Amino acid sequence: MTPPAAGSAPPTSRLDARVPAGPISGKWDRHQFELKLVSPANRRRFTVIVVGTGLAGGAAAATLGELGYNVLNFCIQDSPRRAHSIAAQGGINAAKDYQNDGDSVQRLFYDTVKGGDYRAREANVFRLAQLSVRIIDHCVAQGVPFAREYGGLLDNRSFGGAQVSRTFYARGQTGQQLLLGAYQSLLRQVQAGTVRLFPRREMLDLVLVDGRARGIVVRNLITGAIERYAAHAVLLATGGYGNAYFLSTNAVNSNATAIWRAYKRGAFFANPCFTQIHPTCIPVSGEHQSKLTLMSESLRNDGRVWVPLQAGDRRPPSDIPEAERDYFLERRYPAFGNLVPRDVASRAAKQVCDGGRGVGPTGLSVYLDFADAIGRLGAPVIRERYGNLFQMYERITGEDPYRAPMRIYPAIHYAMGGLWVDYDLMSTIPGLFVLGEANFSDHGANRLGASALMQGLADGYFIAPTTLAGYLAATPLRKVDAEAGEFDEVQHAVTARIDRLLAVKGRRTARSFHRELGRLLWDKVGMARNEAGLREALARVPALREEFWQSVSVPGRAADVNQALEYAGRVADYLEFAELLARDALERRESCGGHFREEYQTPENEARRDDERFAHVAAWEYAGDGREPVRHVEPLAFEYVQPSQRSYK
Amino acid sequence: MKLTLLVWRQAGPGAPGKMVPYPVDNVSPDMSFLEVLDVINEGLVARGEEPIAFDSDCREGICGMCSLVVNGVAHGPEHATTVCQLHMRHFRDGETITVEPWRARAFPPHKDLMVDRSALDRIISAGGYVSVNVGGAPEANSLPVAREVAEAAMDSAACIGCGACVAACKNASAVLFVGAKIRHLALLPQGDPERARRAAAMVAQMDAEGFGNCSNEGECEAVCPKEIPMLNIAKLRSEYARALWRRGK
Numbered sequence: 001m002t003p004p005a006a007g008s009a010p011p012t013s014r015l016d017a018r019v020p021a022g023p024i025s026g027k028w029d030r031h032q033f034e035l036k037l038v039s040p041a042n043r044r045r046f047t048v049i050v051v052g053t054g055l056a057g058g059a060a061a062a063t064l065g066e067l068g069y070n071v072l073n074f075c076i077q078d079s080p081r082r083a084h085s086i087a088a089q090g091g092i093n094a095a096k097d098y099q100n101d102g103d104s105v106q107r108l109f110y111d112t113v114k115g116g117d118y119r120a121r122e123a124n125v126f127r128l129a130q131l132s133v134r135i136i137d138h139c140v141a142q143g144v145p146f147a148r149e150y151g152g153l154l155d156n157r158s159f160g161g162a163q164v165s166r167t168f169y170a171r172g173q174t175g176q177q178l179l180l181g182a183y184q185s186l187l188r189q190v191q192a193g194t195v196r197l198f199p200r201r202e203m204l205d206l207v208l209v210d211g212r213a214r215g216i217v218v219r220n221l222i223t224g225a226i227e228r229y230a231a232h233a234v235l236l237a238t239g240g241y242g243n244a245y246f247l248s249t250n251a252v253n254s255n256a257t258a259i260w261r262a263y264k265r266g267a268f269f270a271n272p273c274f275t276q277i278h279p280t281c282i283p284v285s286g287e288h289q290s291k292l293t294l295m296s297e298s299l300r301n302d303g304r305v306w307v308p309l310q311a312g313d314r315r316p317p318s319d320i321p322e323a324e325r326d327y328f329l330e331r332r333y334p335a336f337g338n339l340v341p342r343d344v345a346s347r348a349a350k351q352v353c354d355g356g357r358g359v360g361p362t363g364l365s366v367y368l369d370f371a372d373a374i375g376r377l378g379a380p381v382i383r384e385r386y387g388n389l390f391q392m393y394e395r396i397t398g399e400d401p402y403r404a405p406m407r408i409y410p411a412i413h414y415a416m417g418g419l420w421v422d423y424d425l426m427s428t429i430p431g432l433f434v435l436g437e438a439n440f441s442d443h444g445a446n447r448l449g450a451s452a453l454m455q456g457l458a459d460g461y462f463i464a465p466t467t468l469a470g471y472l473a474a475t476p477l478r479k480v481d482a483e484a485g486e487f488d489e490v491q492h493a494v495t496a497r498i499d500r501l502l503a504v505k506g507r508r509t510a511r512s513f514h515r516e517l518g519r520l521l522w523d524k525v526g527m528a529r530n531e532a533g534l535r536e537a538l539a540r541v542p543a544l545r546e547e548f549w550q551s552v553s554v555p556g557r558a559a560d561v562n563q564a565l566e567y568a569g570r571v572a573d574y575l576e577f578a579e580l581l582a583r584d585a586l587e588r589r590e591s592c593g594g595h596f597r598e599e600y601q602t603p604e605n606e607a608r609r610d611d612e613r614f615a616h617v618a619a620w621e622y623a624g625d626g627r628e629p630v631r632h633v634e635p636l637a638f639e640y641v642q643p644s645q646r647s648y649k
Numbered sequence: 650m651k652l653t654l655l656v657w658r659q660a661g662p663g664a665p666g667k668m669v670p671y672p673v674d675n676v677s678p679d680m681s682f683l684e685v686l687d688v689i690n691e692g693l694v695a696r697g698e699e700p701i702a703f704d705s706d707c708r709e710g711i712c713g714m715c716s717l718v719v720n721g722v723a724h725g726p727e728h729a730t731t732v733c734q735l736h737m738r739h740f741r742d743g744e745t746i747t748v749e750p751w752r753a754r755a756f757p758p759h760k761d762l763m764v765d766r767s768a769l770d771r772i773i774s775a776g777g778y779v780s781v782n783v784g785g786a787p788e789a790n791s792l793p794v795a796r797e798v799a800e801a802a803m804d805s806a807a808c809i810g811c812g813a814c815v816a817a818c819k820n821a822s823a824v825l826f827v828g829a830k831i832r833h834l835a836l837l838p839q840g841d842p843e844r845a846r847r848a849a850a851m852v853a854q855m856d857a858e859g860f861g862n863c864s865n866e867g868e869c870e871a872v873c874p875k876e877i878p879m880l881n882i883a884k885l886r887s888e889y890a891r892a893l894w895r896r897g898k
């Protein structure tokens with residue numbers, strides 16, 4: 001494996017996002033008018049596949065059903081209600097300005113573009129901010145029990161560095177309540193006969209006919225049967241690729257297979273190196289760990305982050321005197337202290353642990369200490385503010401954070417990168433739309449808190465149903481059913497791959513490969529990256545992939561419930577995707593948002609963006625196995641928000 | 650810790666099942682119960698044997714996918730905890746622990762510890778929603794909802810649809826699950842127009858799915874990981890009676 005030559009490969013083409021012309025505030029309205037429509041009587045003649053039932057997929061399937069399309073909706077779990085959107089805690093942003101604190105569509109737009117470190121498409125972000133207010137209206141009408149004030153009006157809280165209170169929430173279960181709203185709307189359409197549900201199906205490939213997305217091939221996870229479904233268009237809403245890192249806050253079944261297969265069929269993959277690492281997660285307790293659990297970032301309001309001053313100090317925290325502690329965030333960032341943004345806090349924690357000063361049995365955690373706050377405010381106030389979080393921490397760790405400091409460590413949380421989409425959310429494959437976390441989206445290089453739910457629902461309830469109609473009405477699509485020869489070919493490829501996995505009959509588990517890959521990605525393509533490490537990852541991933549196909553053990557049969565087979569297929573895809581992730585991180589020779597290249601930092605160790613060379617989206621085109629993918633760029637122009645350098649000193 | 654898990658293995662819906670012992674060493678008290686199953690499965694896979702099939706997803710107690718009866722209790726011995734959040738420090742070294750699937754007529758088995766809970770989705774399909782289409786919603790603050798009403802609705806809406814209530818009930822009744830959704834939507838003004846229709850349709854579907862009747866034992870409330878109280882069952886009854894009364898008029 002020869003590493004790619006130094007210096008960015010010259011872009012071979014410029015991608016056109018087909019952003020409508022005119023002032024930013026009128027783009028979406030005018031575009032909606034200009035898009036062609038499908039009349040109500042004709043909609044049922046169109047079949048649409050939606051893969052995924054989270055906030056983006058569930059909302060899209062429900063809405064398309066309401067409009068009268070014939071919808072086929074697939075999910076990997078036993079029920080659409082279990083999609084991982086359900087685990088979102090904090091809230092959903094909307095520019096309602098209910099608090100009279102100066103919020104506006106313009107400000108939400110500005111905060112999101114800036115929070116994304118100037119690597120998002122302005123027109124998309126503006127539309128997102130505009131639609132945010134209608135999302136709240138719709139969710140309230142569905143019966144989502146948002147928190148309210150005593151006067152009966154909706155309550156807000158502040159979040160993620162914003163200077164206004166625009167976050168709507170339902171206790172610590174906002175994602176759950178929004179998802180159940182979408183799920184209930186979806187099941188209403190199932191009852192009405194417009195949506196057919198296919199739970200416990202895993203999408204294993206995309207079918208193109210005449211160069212357009214016309215169907216999918218899935219595995220029925222109960223019978224093991226390979227099933228094929230044809231449609232006029234395909235919507236992917238299958239979430240992010242965080243589980244490539246083995247340990248993340250993602251659900252254990254979240255995976256990258258659907259988007260990876262679409263990539264290999266011609267959809268460009270944008271900015272895979274933009275991964276968000278959340279600073280306040282419960283640390284890894286050992287080799288057995290299967291996932292990581294997030295603790296709300298709000299804890300950093302009253303908790304102080306520290307490690308021992310001396311490396312290798314194994315004393316219990318209570319025995320370490322004040323003078324022998326390093327409150328490293330307060331020391332390095334006196335202005336923002338413990339409340340620096342996610343990426344900065346995460347990197348700082350990693351650095352002290354790498355320097356041998358991490359605490360806990362594994363040495364991979366830092367203290368988040370509430371002793372001062374408890375002393376100042378009293379335990380009852382702390383309990384009122386964070387009681388449920390303290391309880392969750394104690395349930396998982398068995399330690400009481402009222403008596404000893406919490407231990408936290410950063411974890412992979414969210415993928416800003418994903419399949420490239422134009423303004424209509426359509427990928428480079430005509431007829432393939434990508435929604436929610438699965439697309440490369442509106443968050444640039446870093447997502448703000450409470451914005452993922454907003455984006456998923458904007459894509460699902462409002463944008464995709466509108467732009468899909470424009471595509472269907474404007475595109476001559478010949479009749480295609482699942483008996484077409486193109487489906488035979490794809491099914492053959494899917495079956496051959498499954499047979500190959502079962503035929504290896506090696507001695508090593510897919511899990512052990514996944515764990516090894518995850519450790520490599522975390523070390524070399526994690527919170528801080530450098531050229532040598534990325535080149536090492538690019539050399540080691542293919543070797544690991546080779547070994548996987550030589551020695552993986554996948555017991556059982558294809559025609560049965562076979563969780564070992566499901567998992568091995570996902571790991572095989574991570575072993576391919578990981579290379580693209582590292583390659584994208586290598587080629588982006590700047591630091592921005594969640595992508596920190598050690599070579600590109602200011603003397604104060606802050607991220608140094610390079611707007612001259614990298615104010616663009618990098619979108620990768622698959623060029624065949626064993627061949628280097630082609631890097632395309634979509635230049636980003638900032639007409640409404642002036643890029644600036646972030647500092648938190 | 651050293652433990653033995655006595656696990657229900659069943660090749661498929663029609664096949665006979667049996668309890669199979671799996672000794673496991675080096676269990677850390679910090680492991681979750683599902684991570685012990687992961688360790689056993691990794692050993693089985695490495696030896697080319699079929700792993701134990703079980704459902705899980707978020708592993709942080711909110712998706713409702715995990716569904717194990719541990720030592721005879723749905724979700725195991727810890728109060729208000731899903732089995733994915735049950736940690737091994739609550740067990741003794743040397744203990745033998747039984748692991749079984751949800752057992753109910755309305756939850757037919759798939760394999761090993763996996764069952765089919767789609768009956769719960771069909772009950773929601775029958776009426777567990779507010780009939781609003783995207784686009785028509787009024788301004789969100791146009792309809793004030795008293796804070797205590799919103800909080801009470803949220804208490805019921807917190808249900809994760811795991812089905813532990815059914816698994817724990819000697820009658821395999823789903824009234825706590827159904828009652829929670831009926832109460833959530835009946836309390837809110839947005840759900841009010843369809844109250845009667847919703848209650849009647851959801852109860853009819855619940856009966857059609859083969860769930861048993863409620864005999865007020867309260868096992869459901871005892872195992873509910875979200876502490877949904879039996880108050881929701883009382884609400885189901887009053888809403889159902891109200892629906893019948895209105896239909897009769």
